[in-house]
Amino acid sequence: MCVPRNAPAWGLGGAGNIEVGPSFTVMQTNNPQGLSAWSAPGLEVNKAIFFGTRNFSGGVPNGEGQTTNPGLQVVTTTFSPATTNALSSFLWANSNGDHIGLFDSVVSRGGISAADNEGNEERFAHMEAQDVWQGTIHSITPLASGTSPCVAPCTVINATPTQGWAGDLGDELPVVDITRGYSTGYITGISQNVVTA
Numbered sequence: 001m002c003v004p005r006n007a008p009a010w011g012l013g014g015a016g017n018i019e020v021g022p023s024f025t026v027m028q029t030n031n032p033q034g035l036s037a038w039s040a041p042g043l044e045v046n047k048a049i050f051f052g053t054r055n056f057s058g059g060v061p062n063g064e065g066q067t068t069n070p071g072l073q074v075v076t077t078t079f080s081p082a083t084t085n086a087l088s089s090f091l092w093a094n095s096n097g098d099h100i101g102l103f104d105s106v107v108s109r110g111g112i113s114a115a116d117n118e119g120n121e122e123r124f125a126h127m128e129a130q131d132v133w134q135g136t137i138h139s140i141t142p143l144a145s146g147t148s149p150c151v152a153p154c155t156v157i158n159a160t161p162t163q164g165w166a167g168d169l170g171d172e173l174p175v176v177d178i179t180r181g182y183s184t185g186y187i188t189g190i191s192q193n194v195v196t197a
Contacts, residue, residue: 047071
């Protein structure tokens with residue numbers, strides 16, 4: 001990330017902190033369409049698969065051994081609290097017309113005659129992660145502001161993972177010591193996200 005000397009309009013947040021603008025932006029101005037009823041999209045992804053999307057380890061006949069074949073994939077991974085939208089769509093319709101926020105058309109051939117071929121579908125999965133991180137705590141050390149790796153006062157927990165992957169742990173997730181109760185005095189105080197032990 002390069003911080004410009006004079007931050008552009010999007011570069012300063014409400015508290016004066018530096019922000020990062022979009023990685024890719026398209027601004028499109030159309031001329032009069034004339035006899036054409038089609039305006040080119042701002043972003044289009046065309047993908048044609050003629051052969052090769054077959055997983056032979058899963059079987060061959062009747063649609064078995066299918067692979068996952070996304071036309072456009074958007075992946076967003078966060079490790080800090082935020083209102084995160086993996087895909088945001090805004091339609092500002094300031095004139096007459098058919099205003100469709102999300103247009104989705106699926107046309108398929110084959111129907112349900114083949115095994116493992118359900119035809120047209122829409123799928124939405126919203127779930128809590130199943131791999132809860134667990135570990136053995138070796139030490140809990142409160143650190144003052146400015147002490148590496150803390151910017152604000154924080155508590156560093158040294159632990160050995162026994163389940164899950166430490167790379168999945170984000171900012172401000174709760175830590176629960178299941179070997180001791182709060183009444184034992186092991187944790188002496190909690191102020192916002194600062195734990196005193």
